[in-house]
Every structure is written in structure tokens, then in C-alpha cells.
Amino acid sequence: MSNISEKDPYYAEMKELKELENRRTLIADGDYELPPTRCPCGGRIIEETSQIEADVGRKYLTCNVFENDGLHIRKIWVHAIQEEVTKLKNEVSEQSKQIRSHGFYEYQINEMRTQLANNADEIARLKELVASIKR
Ligand SMILES: [Zn+2]
Numbered sequence: 001m002s003n004i005s006e007k008d009p010y011y012a013e014m015k016e017l018k019e020l021e022n023r024r025t026l027i028a029d030g031d032y033e034l035p036p037t038r039c040p041c042g043g044r045i046i047e048e049t050s051q052i053e054a055d056v057g058r059k060y061l062t063c064n065v066f067e068n069d070g071l072h073i074r075k076i077w078v079h080a081i082q083e084e085v086t087k088l089k090n091e092v093s094e095q096s097k098q099i100r101s102h103g104f105y106e107y108q109i110n111e112m113r114t115q116l117a118n119n120a121d122e123i124a125r126l127k128e129l130v131a132s133i134k135r
Contacts, residue, residue: 020071022040023040023041023071024070024071026040027040027070027071027072027073034080034083034084034087035061035080035081035083035084036061036073036075036080039063039064039065039066039072039073040071040072040073041063041065041071041072043063043064043065043066043072044063044064045061045062045063045064045073046061046062046063046064047059047060047061047062047077048060048061048062058076058077059076059077059078060074060075060076060077061073061074061075061077061080062074062075
């Protein structure tokens, strides 16, 4: 279905099916956006508390135009928060690694500063030596 041509009489229909499939894939992958603020349909994500008898009080993150057709986001709120916490933990871990490597670079920069200062002293001493030889 990836090589659909505009000349094909079913082009519009096939294009629409492909778009629906893309939306289903985005929703099924789950990592569309954490926490989701937009549904792939373009709808806003709102917090909703279930009023269904078997599910009363359970919170959901739901597309504001949700229909149960597999094309809209509807996540149990706790699961969305757990996913977000996992994502944030991974980000913090990654940033900690970067901070540690920055510490290493800072150490190297300080070492280079010390060497540079020593080199400047050495150059000044050598200039004096050359000057004294010329006299
Ligand atoms: Zn939607």
C-alpha cells in the first residue's frame, strides 16, 4: 500500500485507510507523547473520571472527542503517570551521566590551565635567557 498512485481510482479511499492505519499505529505504540496532550486525531486530551458502574472513580486521560473506534487516545490515568515517571527517570539518569562527564571535562580544562600557566612561566624565563645572551 506504500506505492499508491493518484491515478488509481481508489486513491482517496486508500489514502484515508493509510491515514487511519497511521493513527492506530501511533495510539498502539503508546509513546506518542508522554503525557499525551493531543490525540492523533487533533483532539485535546482531558482528564475524565469514569461514571460507569463497574469503573466508577477511575481516572482516564481521554481525547475530548473520544469514540471507541481505536482512533483516539484513552489511557488509564495511573498508567499514563507511571509511563511519565519512567520517562522522567530515564531522562534524569541520562542527565546525571552528562553531568558526570562534564565534571571530567572540567578537570581536564583545569589541568590544561595549569599547564598553560607553567608554559607561560617557562616562555618568560626563556625570553629573559635569550635577552641575556644577546647582551
Ligand atoms: Zn482523538
